[in-house]
Amino acid sequence: MLLAALALCVGCGPRDKKPMETPKDELVHRLFTYAEEGKIAYGHQDDLFYGHNWLVTDAENDPLERSDVKDVTGKYPVILGCDLGGIELGADENLDGVPFDLMRRAAQKQVERGGIVTFSWHPRNPLTGGDAWDVSSDQVVKSILKGGEKEREFRTWLSRVADFLESIGPDVPVVFRPWHENIGSWFWWGGKLCSAQEYQELYRMTWLYLTKDRGLTNILWCYSPNGDVKPEEYMSRYPGDEFVDILGVDSYEYVGNGTVADASARFKGELRRILTFLTALSYEHNKLMCLSETGYEGIKYPTWWTEILEPAVREYPISYLLTWRNAHDKPEHFYAAWKGFENEADMKAFSELDNILFLD
Numbered sequence: 041m042l043l044a045a046l047a048l049c050v051g052c053g054p055r056d057k058k059p060m061e062t063p064k065d066e067l068v069h070r071l072f073t074y075a076e077e078g079k080i081a082y083g084h085q086d087d088l089f090y091g092h093n094w095l096v097t098d099a100e101n102d103p104l105e106r107s108d109v110k111d112v113t114g115k116y117p118v119i120l121g122c123d124l125g126g127i128e129l130g131a132d133e134n135l136d137g138v139p140f141d142l143m144r145r146a147a148q149k150q151v152e153r154g155g156i157v158t159f160s161w162h163p164r165n166p167l168t169g170g171d172a173w174d175v176s177s178d179q180v181v182k183s184i185l186k187g188g189e190k191e192r193e194f195r196t197w198l199s200r201v202a203d204f205l206e207s208i209g210p211d212v213p214v215v216f217r218p219w220h221e222n223i224g225s226w227f228w229w230g231g232k233l234c235s236a237q238e239y240q241e242l243y244r245m246t247w248l249y250l251t252k253d254r255g256l257t258n259i260l261w262c263y264s265p266n267g268d269v270k271p272e273e274y275m276s277r278y279p280g281d282e283f284v285d286i287l288g289v290d291s292y293e294y295v296g297n298g299t300v301a302d303a304s305a306r307f308k309g310e311l312r313r314i315l316t317f318l319t320a321l322s323y324e325h326n327k328l329m330c331l332s333e334t335g336y337e338g339i340k341y342p343t344w345w346t347e348i349l350e351p352a353v354r355e356y357p358i359s360y361l362l363t364w365r366n367a368h369d370k371p372e373h374f375y376a377a378w379k380g381f382e383n384e385a386d387m388k389a390f391s392e393l394d395n396i397l398f399l400d
């Protein structure tokens with residue numbers, strides 16, 4: 041099996057790895073090994089908090105055993121995605137209603153089960169008071185950098201992120217993916233909302249605060265631009281090798297006005313284009329790579345998992361891919377199959393492929 045997987049994966053093969061000294065080194069090593077062996081771990085956002093038609097209600101005592109992915113495949117995803125949006129204000133719940141106490145317990149449970157946790161962050165807009173998508177001002181990033189009017193307040197925001205990550209456990213390595221989709225202009229830290237230099241300062245400042253001021257050295261830092269970009273755009277806001285462990289990319293299938301079949305074929309081609317340049321960059325910079333967010337909202341292509349997604353990614357050394365959340369309160373907003381959904385058998389078939397990893 042291993043030989044078959046290696047033969048398929050053109051970008052796979054041994055890498056320069058640091059000796060394993062810390063829990064972070066061990067996770068980096070584990071993820072590099074997946075890539076070398078042509079394996080891709082599957083991840084799902086908010087997997088343990090809710091699904092298409094259920095929701096954890098007893099945040100303190102729920103055993104965290106329910107998962108749409110487990111209902112369909114019999115296995116949990118290797119990667120649990122969580123979002124910290126709202127933590128910066130000291131809120132009890134994130135922007136999608138997930139209590140932070142539940143999130144902490146789920147992160148610990150995921151690790152106990154042998155899995156991995158990744159955190160994204162959709163923070164509010166520190167200048168206008170709006171949400172992460174409030175792009176009404178191009179002064180926001182500037183306002184939180186050194187000397188800016190919101191610098192102090194933003195440090196408090198960062199301290200709340202640090203407190204939460206620290207509370208998961210001192211030796212638990214996690215992936216943190218701040219300031220994502222930074223080439224497009226839909227978040228206040230996006231392409232047209234700050235200069236490349238301001239963006240890089242923001243990323244480095246976040247890294248420096250968590251790593252140096254707070255001593256959180258078990259974080260794997262993921263840089264994840266949106267995927268609809270040219271290779272040179274992808275790196276145009278890169279903060280530097282010292283600050284990044286994983287090169288990620290967010291790329292979704294959109295149907296638009298055409299047919300589902302056309303959109304799916306287009307998506308497959310687009311993913312290959314992106315992952316080809318990402319593979320070259322990951323070798324050049326000796327970094328891990330992943331498909332940090334992906335999916336097709338409502339998954340309207342019956343064999344999307346085995347005929348679109350897996351063939352598009354199998355040749356590339358991505359350590360993992362993560363499909364977005366299955367909202368419990370928006371019936372069309374789901375990115376993994378759920379019990380009773382028409383393409384559930386295809387997702388199960390995907391979970392049984394030799395090169396795709398779930399938690400057994």
Ligand code: BMA
Nearest residue numbers: 123125135136162364365373
């Ligand atoms: C978006 C949507 C929103 C959600 C946000 C943060 O893609 O899923 O409904 O609030 O992510 O999780």
